[in-house]
Amino acid sequence: MNEKAAWGVLGMGVMGTSLSRNLARKGIRLALYNRFLQGEEEGVAAQRCIAYPELAAAQPFEDLEAFIQALETPRKVLVMVPSGSAIELVLEQLIKFLSPGDILIDGGNSHFEATEKRAQLFENVGISFLGMGVSGGEEGALNGPALMVGGERKAFESLSKVLSQIAADNPQGVSCLGHFGTGGAGHYVKMVHNGIEYAEMQLLAEVYECINSHIQPNWSLLNQWQHTKSQSYLLGITATIVSFQEKKGLLVHQILDKTQHKGTGSWSSISAVAQGSPATMIQAALNARYTAAQKEYRVKMAGELPVQTVSIPLDEAVLKKAYDLARWINHHQGFELLKAAKSTYAWSFALSEAAKTWTAGCIIQSRLMQELTLILDSQESLLETVAFKKIYAENISSLEAVLSWSLKAQLPMPVMSAAAQYLFSIRQANSSGNLIQAQRDYFGGHGLEWKDSREGNHGPWKQRS
Ligand code: 6PG
Numbered sequence: 001m002n003e004k005a006a007w008g009v010l011g012m013g014v015m016g017t018s019l020s021r022n023l024a025r026k027g028i029r030l031a032l033y034n035r036f037l038q039g040e041e042e043g044v045a046a047q048r049c050i051a052y053p054e055l056a057a058a059q060p061f062e063d064l065e066a067f068i069q070a071l072e073t074p075r076k077v078l079v080m081v082p083s084g085s086a087i088e089l090v091l092e093q094l095i096k097f098l099s100p101g102d103i104l105i106d107g108g109n110s111h112f113e114a115t116e117k118r119a120q121l122f123e124n125v126g127i128s129f130l131g132m133g134v135s136g137g138e139e140g141a142l143n144g145p146a147l148m149v150g151g152e153r154k155a156f157e158s159l160s161k162v163l164s165q166i167a168a169d170n171p172q173g174v175s176c177l178g179h180f181g182t183g184g185a186g187h188y189v190k191m192v193h194n195g196i197e198y199a200e201m202q203l204l205a206e207v208y209e210c211i212n213s214h215i216q217p218n219w220s221l222l223n224q225w226q227h228t229k230s231q232s233y234l235l236g237i238t239a240t241i242v243s244f245q246e247k248k249g250l251l252v253h254q255i256l257d258k259t260q261h262k263g264t265g266s267w268s269s270i271s272a273v274a275q276g277s278p279a280t281m282i283q284a285a286l287n288a289r290y291t292a293a294q295k296e297y298r299v300k301m302a303g304e305l306p307v308q309t310v311s312i313p314l315d316e317a318v319l320k321k322a323y324d325l326a327r328w329i330n331h332h333q334g335f336e337l338l339k340a341a342k343s344t345y346a347w348s349f350a351l352s353e354a355a356k357t358w359t360a361g362c363i364i365q366s367r368l369m370q371e372l373t374l375i376l377d378s379q380e381s382l383l384e385t386v387a388f389k390k391i392y393a394e395n396i397s398s399l400e401a402v403l404s405w406s407l408k409a410q411l412p413m414p415v416m417s418a419a420a421q422y423l424f425s426i427r428q429a430n431s432s433g434n435l436i437q438a439q440r441d442y443f444g445g446h447g448l449e450w451k452d453s454r455e456g457n458h459g460p461w462k463q464r465s
Pocket of ligand 1: 265
């Protein structure tokens with residue numbers, strides 16, 4: 001009879017397989033499960049054990065009860081199936097076979113509110129449920145992802161040794177594993193990670209368009225930036241992507257410009273709206289994806305509304321400075337969203353803890369993120385820091401120049417514009433909000449506040465009955 005396995009991994013897709021290989025390489029005895037779907041998914045877990053030498057000793061299953069029985073108690077089951085109906089179905093089946101004291105970990109991109117509900121449901125029957133955001137894609141999952149965990153602290157602690165073994169270590173040797181609070185905290189932090197990711201990706205897409213609009217585009221530029229303080233994982237892969245040349249030109253030019261998304265960017269945007277936390281860059285990036293998805297309509301409109309512009313050169317150093325400043329504002333908005341959520345959901349993690357978890361293994365790892373781990377230790381509002389004030393003073397004119405250029409070139413830069421508009425608004429001591437208050441009061445009698453000490457809370461607009 002086989003020795004019982006220490007961990008079970010359920011779901012042998014790309015992420016489930018890679019995490020299993022990572023666990024096995026750390027010497028964890030595994031049981032692997034994948035569902036049986038005739039003609040589509042047959043013997044998948046067994047195939048993984050043959051395909052990957054590190055999984056040779058793992059026990060493969062496609063019978064859920066047998067899989068659960070193969071685990072030592074208290075059981076630890078890492079569920080790696082898509083969020084939504086897929087995980088819902090799996091959890092419904094799993095609850096029948098688990099016992100009090102067991103620990104379930106959802107490593108998918110589930111919505112944090114769903115995780116909150118599931119944690120409660122499982123807790124009611126004595127089972128711990130952890131929601132764990134996993135970032136870094138296939139390579140990260142295999143060699144060291146960033147892990148953002150939420151749920152009961154005690155359950156987390158019983159797993160933290162193994163989780164820190166499989167998580168990435170940052171260049172200072174700090175593990176990119178964080179516990180962020182109860183219920184859906186881990187999935188919330190992962191969701192905001194993805195929101196920041198959306199805006200970082202779109203900023204790079206806008207830089208790409210700027211470079212592309214030149215008569216002789218300098219595609220080595222991004223690679224040069226990668227050797228400066230602008231370094232990031234996303235900049236690095238973008239520099240690599242644009243280095244793929246074909247006879248016809250860049251390979252990337254052969255990819256259809258029709259963007260997709262799996263939902264976390266819209267969840268971040270919705271949550272930011274609910275929290276009243278301006279995450280304008282995440283929202284602009286999300287809308288840019290929606291607009292990009294409307295390919296047929298864009299092609300039609302391009303024929304109907306021709307661009308009336310001339311090609312104008314743009315200084316590369318100016319573009320870089322604008323990009324660097326916009327990235328700071330994106331990170332500021334992301335951390336402000338986390339701050340608002342911490343207060344709403346009574347999570348007590350430090351923002352620097354989130355930054356630390358994002359310094360390696362994940363998609364938004366960067367030199368800036370490393371810098372932010374130290375900065376956020378002493379100051380939780382990035383715009384108020386000495387470091388930001390310096391970059392603001394040095395780069396604001398470049399941001400203005402790039403956006404003026406984009407207007408003249410009639411080139412869309414929604415995320416960089418959102419960065420500038422946020423900055424212009426947040427540093428404005430006297431805004432136009434007074435007029436909005438007056439309008440609301442005029443048409444709806446909603447009331448207003450005066451700057452001086454006059455009586456009443458309505459304007460003299462009309463006779464009130
Ligand atoms: C990560 C990524 C990942 C995300 C994909 C696709 O951290 O590894 O954020 O979790 O699911 O990048 O996301 P979209 O389909 O929404 O772009």
